[in-house]
Amino acid sequence: MHPFFHRAIRLAFLNLVLTALIALYAQGIPLFGWSGGYAQVQYIALQFFMTGWIFTILFASILGSFPVVDSKSLLAYRSVFVLAQIGSYGMLCSHLLDEMDIMLSLFALVFTVATTWFSLRVIRDTYGDSTLSRRFLVLCLIFLFLSSSAPYVLAWLDGTMINERFVQNATYFFFHIGYNGWITFGIAALVIRYLEMRGWAPEGRAGRRYFRWMAYSSLFTFFLHTLWGEANPFNYVLAGFGALLQIGASVYLMHSLSLRNRQKDPGVPLIARRLFLMAGIAFLLKIALQMASAFPRVAEMAYRDHPMVHAFLIEILVGFVSFFFIAWAMRKEWMLVTPWLRLGVWLFVAGFFAFEIILAIEGIQFAKIKTSPAWFQGVLFISTSFMVLGTSSLAFSKLRASLD
Numbered sequence: 266m267h268p269f270f271h272r273a274i275r276l277a278f279l280n281l282v283l284t285a286l287i288a289l290y291a292q293g294i295p296l297f298g299w300s301g302g303y304a305q306v307q308y309i310a311l312q313f314f315m316t317g318w319i320f321t322i323l324f325a326s327i328l329g330s331f332p333v334v335d336s337k338s339l340l341a342y343r344s345v346f347v348l349a350q351i352g353s354y355g356m357l358c359s360h361l362l363d364e365m366d367i368m369l370s371l372f373a374l375v376f377t378v379a380t381t382w383f384s385l386r387v388i389r390d391t392y393g394d395s396t397l398s399r400r401f402l403v404l405c406l407i408f409l410f411l412s413s414s415a416p417y418v419l420a421w422l423d424g425t426m427i428n429e430r431f432v433q434n435a436t437y438f439f440f441h442i443g444y445n446g447w448i449t450f451g452i453a454a455l456v457i458r459y460l461e462m463r464g465w466a467p468e469g470r471a472g473r474r475y476f477r478w479m480a481y482s483s484l485f486t487f488f489l490h491t492l493w494g495e496a497n498p499f500n501y502v503l504a505g506f507g508a509l510l511q512i513g514a515s516v517y518l519m520h521s522l523s524l525r526n527r528q529k530d531p532g533v534p535l536i537a538r539r540l541f542l543m544a545g546i547a548f549l550l551k552i553a554l555q556m557a558s559a560f561p562r563v564a565e566m567a568y569r570d571h572p573m574v575h576a577f578l579i580e581i582l583v584g585f586v587s588f589f590f591i592a593w594a595m596r597k598e599w600m601l602v603t604p605w606l607r608l609g610v611w612l613f614v615a616g617f618f619a620f621e622i623i624l625a626i627e628g629i630q631f632a633k634i635k636t637s638p639a640w641f642q643g644v645l646f647i648s649t650s651f652m653v654l655g656t657s658s659l660a661f662s663k664l665r666a667s668l669d
Contacts, residue, residue: 269343270325270328271599274325274600274663275660276321276350277318277325278659279660280313280318281314281317281318281656282653282660284318284656285649285652285653286653288310288652289646291306291307291310292645295642308360309361313353313356313357314582316349316353317350317353317357319448319590320349321346322590322594324345325599326455326590326593326597327402329599331394331399331402331458332391333386333387341382342383342386345379345386346379348378348382349376352376353372353376355368355371356369356376358372380410380413381410381413384406384409387402388406396458396461397457397473397476398461399454401453402450402451402458404450404480405450405453408450409446409451411442412443412446412447442483445483446483452586455593471517474517475517478510478511478513478514479510479514481507482511482514484507485503485507485508504559508555508556508558511552511555511556512553512556515549533592536595536607537596540588540589540591540614541592541596543614544584544586544588544592550584551580551585572624573624575624576624576628579617579620580621584617587613591610600662600663601666603666605662606658609655609656609658609662612652613651613655616649616650616653619648619651620652623641624645627641
């Protein structure tokens with residue numbers, strides 16, 4: 266494996282540590298009176314989580330799983346990587362320095378150029394590959410391009426559109442094509458590529474049917490986000506149909522796999538298998554919660570109960586996405602199973618579960634009395650501290666292995 270990949274993976278995990286530190290600072294604002302707005306710092310953490318951690322680890326995972334890198338294309342992908350990191354860190358610094366206009370737009374443009382270049386280059390380098398995994402990969406890259414254009418489209422809509430509801434729905438759309446779009450389809454592409462290499466992936470009509478169901482569901486599940494407000498009854502029908510398609514596609518894939526070889530892959534460490542299992546459960550829980558939100562009373566509760574929405578986002582971004590990529594790095598032997606790695610994984614998992622439980626309790630409490638006890642914030646701060654320690658241990662494990 267080329268040293269460039271190891272550098273990209275090291276930086277991805279260092280970015281994850283930095284994201285956890287920003288999230289920890291956000292939890293400390295209402296607790297200790299630190300400077301900054303709580304919601305603003307949370308948004309900064311979310312944005313860097315998407316650009317610094319998820320994009321970087323997905324970038325390395327795609328290049329390490331699909332035959333796109335050779336001596337000629339390596340320079341192009343290195344350039345893409347450098348541009349993406351400049352854009353990601355530039356946006357982070359612009360937020361922290363409160364430079365919200367020219368500098369932020371400039372670095373957002375740099376990141377957009379990097380992701381567009383990356384998408385077009387990968388599509389070109391995989392041309393002629395007719396596998397199911399390549400179809401998911403192309404859709405992932407299309408969603409990535411659309412997602413990276415969000416700052417400019419939203420700024421234009423905000424300045425030209427009178428209908429505020431339309432702008433709000435556009436915001437939901439770009440949020441949707443993030444976690445329901447390029448992230449989900451990127452993970453699906455990696456998983457199906459792995460299954461194809463093992464001879465387990467659904468083929469022929471079965472594979473095409475699964476792809477179509479997932480692609481259609483990504484369009485209709487957008488309407489789930491329009492339910493967080495005053496939605497007409499037709500939106501509930503479309504949202505419910507999208508959620509059913511997602512459930513049907515997932516059940517169909519599991520059924521197809523159950524008819525094939527069930528033998529365990531000896532190359533997957535036990536700790537990675539457990540993380541894959543937790544990520545799979547988190548994904549199924551995400552689908553179930555999306556299906557539940559197609560009912561009017563549940564959608565109204567989600568709109569008014571902010572702790573529950575926060576718990577849902579953490580469940581997706583940490584429980585599904587981050588657990589998967591940490592396990593994937595171990596599966597690809599980019600991360601060696603060491604005591605530091607085991608410690609990092611279990612600290613990270615413990616912090617995640619504690620955070621989710623507290624948010625769920627806070628959400629129930631908030632629904633009853635419209636407020637939350639002060640001690641909840643302290644427990645959230647401690648839970649986030651566990652995740653900071655866990656990510657730090659993971660990054661140290663990768664750095665130490667590289668030095669050895």
